[in-house]
Amino acid sequence: MLTTSERIAFVLIALASLLLTAHGVSRIVRAIARGQGRPTWGLFFRRVIPVSLDILLQRPIFRTRPLVSALHAGVFFAFVFYGLVNILDLAEGFTGFSTLHRGGIAALYNLIADLLSVAALVGMVGLLVRRFGLRPFRFNERVFLLPSVRFGISRDSAIVGGFILLHVGSRWVGQAVRIAESERADWSQPTASLVAALFHGWSEAALTTASHVTWWLALGLILAFLPYFPYSKHIHLFMAPLNLILREERPLGQLEPPTSSNGALGAERLEQLRWYQLLDGYACIMCNRCQDVCPAHGTGRALSPAALEINKRYYLNRNLGAFAGGATSPPLLEIATTKEAVWSCTTCAACVRICPVGNRPMLDLIDIRRALVNQGDPLDPNLQAALESLARYGNSFGKPARQRARWTKELPFPIKDARKEPVEYLWFVGDFASFDPRMQENTKIVAQLFHAAELDFGILYEDERNTGNDVRRVGEEGLFEMLVEQNLAALEKAQFRAIVTTDPHSYNALRNEYPAYGFQVPVYHYTELLADLLERGRLRVQQPLTAAVTYHDPCYLGRYNRITAAPRRILHALGLELREMPRHGENTYCCGAGGGRIWMDSGGQERPSEQRIREAVALGEDLRYFVVACPKDMAMYSDAVKTTGYEAQLTVIDVARLVAMAVGINGLERESISVTTEAP
Amino acid sequence: MTIVVVMEQVPDVVEELVIAPSGTDLDRDAVSYVINEYDDHALEEALLLAEATGDEVVAVGIDTTGELDQALYTALAKGARRAIKVTGDFEGAWLSTRAAAQLLVPVIKELDPRLVLTGVQAPDDLDGQLAPTLSALLGWPHASVVISSEIADGVVRARKELWAGITMTLELELPAVLGVQAARQAPRYVPISRVRQVMREASIETREVEPVGDLAPSLMRLRFPAETSQAEMLTGNASEIADRLIELLRARGLL
Numbered sequence: 001m002l003t004t005s006e007r008i009a010f011v012l013i014a015l016a017s018l019l020l021t022a023h024g025v026s027r028i029v030r031a032i033a034r035g036q037g038r039p040t041w042g043l044f045f046r047r048v049i050p051v052s053l054d055i056l057l058q059r060p061i062f063r064t065r066p067l068v069s070a071l072h073a074g075v076f077f078a079f080v081f082y083g084l085v086n087i088l089d090l091a092e093g094f095t096g097f098s099t100l101h102r103g104g105i106a107a108l109y110n111l112i113a114d115l116l117s118v119a120a121l122v123g124m125v126g127l128l129v130r131r132f133g134l135r136p137f138r139f140n141e142r143v144f145l146l147p148s149v150r151f152g153i154s155r156d157s158a159i160v161g162g163f164i165l166l167h168v169g170s171r172w173v174g175q176a177v178r179i180a181e182s183e184r185a186d187w188s189q190p191t192a193s194l195v196a197a198l199f200h201g202w203s204e205a206a207l208t209t210a211s212h213v214t215w216w217l218a219l220g221l222i223l224a225f226l227p228y229f230p231y232s233k234h235i236h237l238f239m240a241p242l243n244l245i246l247r248e249e250r251p252l253g254q255l256e257p258p259t260s261s262n263g264a265l266g267a268e269r270l271e272q273l274r275w276y277q278l279l280d281g282y283a284c285i286m287c288n289r290c291q292d293v294c295p296a297h298g299t300g301r302a303l304s305p306a307a308l309e310i311n312k313r314y315y316l317n318r319n320l321g322a323f324a325g326g327a328t329s330p331p332l333l334e335i336a337t338t339k340e341a342v343w344s345c346t347t348c349a350a351c352v353r354i355c356p357v358g359n360r361p362m363l364d365l366i367d368i369r370r371a372l373v374n375q376g377d378p379l380d381p382n383l384q385a386a387l388e389s390l391a392r393y394g395n396s397f398g399k400p401a402r403q404r405a406r407w408t409k410e411l412p413f414p415i416k417d418a419r420k421e422p423v424e425y426l427w428f429v430g431d432f433a434s435f436d437p438r439m440q441e442n443t444k445i446v447a448q449l450f451h452a453a454e455l456d457f458g459i460l461y462e463d464e465r466n467t468g469n470d471v472r473r474v475g476e477e478g479l480f481e482m483l484v485e486q487n488l489a490a491l492e493k494a495q496f497r498a499i500v501t502t503d504p505h506s507y508n509a510l511r512n513e514y515p516a517y518g519f520q521v522p523v524y525h526y527t528e529l530l531a532d533l534l535e536r537g538r539l540r541v542q543q544p545l546t547a548a549v550t551y552h553d554p555c556y557l558g559r560y561n562r563i564t565a566a567p568r569r570i571l572h573a574l575g576l577e578l579r580e581m582p583r584h585g586e587n588t589y590c591c592g593a594g595g596g597r598i599w600m601d602s603g604g605q606e607r608p609s610e611q612r613i614r615e616a617v618a619l620g621e622d623l624r625y626f627v628v629a630c631p632k633d634m635a636m637y638s639d640a641v642k643t644t645g646y647e648a649q650l651t652v653i654d655v656a657r658l659v660a661m662a663v664g665i666n667g668l669e670r671e672s673i674s675v676t677t678e679a680p
Numbered sequence: 681m682t683i684v685v686v687m688e689q690v691p692d693v694v695e696e697l698v699i700a701p702s703g704t705d706l707d708r709d710a711v712s713y714v715i716n717e718y719d720d721h722a723l724e725e726a727l728l729l730a731e732a733t734g735d736e737v738v739a740v741g742i743d744t745t746g747e748l749d750q751a752l753y754t755a756l757a758k759g760a761r762r763a764i765k766v767t768g769d770f771e772g773a774w775l776s777t778r779a780a781a782q783l784l785v786p787v788i789k790e791l792d793p794r795l796v797l798t799g800v801q802a803p804d805d806l807d808g809q810l811a812p813t814l815s816a817l818l819g820w821p822h823a824s825v826v827i828s829s830e831i832a833d834g835v836v837r838a839r840k841e842l843w844a845g846i847t848m849t850l851e852l853e854l855p856a857v858l859g860v861q862a863a864r865q866a867p868r869y870v871p872i873s874r875v876r877q878v879m880r881e882a883s884i885e886t887r888e889v890e891p892v893g894d895l896a897p898s899l900m901r902l903r904f905p906a907e908t909s910q911a912e913m914l915t916g917n918a919s920e921i922a923d924r925l926i927e928l929l930r931a932r933g934l935l
Binding site for chain 1: 865
């Protein structure tokens with residue numbers, strides 16, 4: 001029990017501490033409220049229970065790094081339970097009430113507290129050893145970091161880690177002292193009882209002093225830490241759940257239109273970001289998982305999604321009073337990231353998917369692009385040429401629209417004009433599949449397969465335009481809208497039941513972006529249709545294939561739209577041996593072409609597609625095919641397999657071509673036979 | 681002060697050109713128009729000059745296509761302050777360069793600019809006569825094949841390309857006329873939303889003119905260039921290719 005003067009001191013310090021903390025929290029709330037838009041609070045009531053359950057089970061954290069996640073779970077569970085522990089310890093200090101040596105529920109409480117204290121201490125020591133001993137948190141030298149960040153991350157981690165160790169450790173040792181005072185072990189606190197042996201032979205006075213000191217170190221420390229808490233990464237305790245709960249219900253593949261302030265589109269400055277993008281900074285725990293999966297960072301480019309969030313928070317914390325009070329922030333390109341980083345994003349959404357606290361750094365990058373494009377900032381010349389071509393001809397190839405369906409002339413049968421007669425499936429072919437000479441062969445094969453399966457399908461001929469998926473992600477919203485309008489006008493002329501696309505990017509736009517413009521039609525990817533046609537016997541395998549293959553999930557198919565089973569069903573139906581790369585399914589690695597990157601210069605640096613080919617080659621020398629289901633992948637990997645020198649060993653092939661080989665289409669049977677004989 | 685940019689629309693050669701049954705014109709229904717590439721560079725150079733000096737850029741064109749608005753709105757969206765189109769009874773005519781210059785001069789005089797920029801050439805002005813003709817009619821100094829320019833101390837310094845990588849810098853008294861080969865930097869991208877906003881908010885001024893005299897050369901027959909021999913791809917190993925190369929060069933008396 002505390003002395004009267006101790007009690008008065010505690011209450012006074014607590015008041016001061018709470019006031020300071022409230023001041024900090026209110027400034028942060030006002031800073032976040034300067035972001036655009038407002039949360040939908042209705043979501044809170046709907047989501048609070050399911051999201052809390054997710055968090056209690058630590059699901060978002062266990063997506064990767066199992067060992068580190070287990071250490072975190074120890075600290076996390078202890079912290080949740082310590083809410084109760086701290087209240088009871090407070091009551092003990094003020095009233096003398098004690099759970100020591102009691103049976104029943106009190107014993108259970110003590111047991112849990114005892115074990116979780118150890119879990120927290122082990123977890124925290126493990127995490128600190130990792131952070132300061134193994135130093136896994138590095139940024140490549142091109143990543144922009146605010147000067148305050150370089151030292152700040154370590155200091156913040158040391159303070160938070162030290163606080164947890166001291167707080168939990170003092171409470172644990174304090175229990176040991178109290179057990180020693182009682183002169184007998186408490187079976188419900190096995191570890192504290194062991195520590196109590198250390199105090200064997202201490203005088204009563206010494207033990208009383210130790211009891212007071214440990215109490216103050218456990219609970220008084222909270223008061224000392226509390227005012228710092230809002231500015232520390234520890235605030236993720238509240239901000240992360242809030243971020244996950246209030247996240248608006250929108251498919252990953254659908255962007256919000258750009259924010260507009262005084263006619264300026266996108267985000268040039270902090271206050272032009274949306275409220276949740278500011279919240280992201282405070283939810284970030286600096287775990288760098290996003291950076292680990294980022295294909296831009298992975299190939300040495302200046303982009304680190306983690307650094308972006310960390311910079312945002314450090315800038316805000318350093319200028320919180322002014323910003324919360326309405327001061328204009330400097331441009332994001334001076335405080336958060338660089339132009340090079342912004343333009344190296346492939347919008348693969350790996351960072352969004354992996355983030356345990358629900359952050360979406362990719363959206364910031366797109367919003368900065370929107371601002372740059374709108375201000376007329378000079379663009380990569382190839383990108384500019386692509387956009388100008390898209391505006392003029394509806395494709396990025398600089399070819400007249402009239403040539404879009406030229407590939408159909410080389411087919412032995414006509415393809416229905418969906419504008420003139422009703423069809424069951426409208427095939428939205430896409431730019432690369434229509435115009436790129438390397439892709440046209442595959443496109444003809446897909447047409448032959450559809451034809452052989454007697455599918456009722458047609459195309460829009462010269463009225464099809466690029467869907468604008470990547471145009472939107474480049475930040476050219478006006479051009480995106482124009483392409484949507486043109487496509488909708490063309491689609492309106494046609495009668496069909498569903499759409500099938502070749503390109504996952506078209507798929508994503510038609511499936512997720514176009515509904516916002518009133519277009520609601522079932523959309524399928526051609527792999528879904530081919531899988532179905534094979535399984536229902538409308539395409540029959542004449543000659544099973546026996547090669548070992550691997551399959552690359554396109555970001556916009558596998559991660560964005562979770563279509564991972566259909567292509568694998570096809571490979572299975574053809575009899576191929578599928579070997580998975582370590583990164584597959586929703587966890588796939590980007591080829592580097594998305595978000596308009598395919599139109600930009602790679603700057604002579606290593607490309608993600610080259611890393612990916614090496615990942616495939618590591619699956620075995622007998623791996624024969626690198627199977628793709630995206631025309632852009634075909635382009636990227638056909639290049640990468642050459643530049644990495646594996647062209648003789650590994651063939652990049654579209655899944656449709658494999659189907660054609662197995663079912664026997666258009667003279668490809670012979671090729672299939674040679675495969676079967678060569679395969680081991 | 682004012683900088684005038686003269687712009688012209690030309691058939692887009694990316695699209696397939698079709699000769700009309702008359703044999704003396706393109707099939708106008710099949711033609712789509714783009715801004716003459718060099719005029720686009722002239723506009724960029726003008727905008728760069730104006731950004732440095734605070735001048736006002738005015739885009740001027742003769743509407744022979746009925747679609748000039750599109751090009752002028754784009755110019756406004758890029759940063760021109762005013763846009764003027766000269767209209768009259770010459771839609772569908774291939775104006776001669778001299779006639780075009782004569783139609784433009786009154787508008788230029790009205791604007792009283794200190795500089796006039798236009799593309800060094802155009803598909804219908806391959807010998808680059810527009811800039812010199814304007815300069816002669818206006819009585820102002822002129823430089824063509826300009827690749828960068830600067831207004832300072834009451835003169836314009838224009839760097840023009842000669843040959844073999846040699847350039848020379850001329851100092852011209854203002855007002856002057858420049859035929860631009862290339863702007864200092866690639867013509868800027870203008871976001872579609874800005875063009876659409878300009879189309880809603882800005883307007884294009886019109887100068888109706890009564891053309892006199894011969895506007896266009898009379899065409900006897902229009903035809904596509906006769907296809908000449910195809911390129912030959914040399915195949916085989918290095919020494920086979922080398923042998924074949926030597927053989928080809930010998931056959932032409934070059935070795």
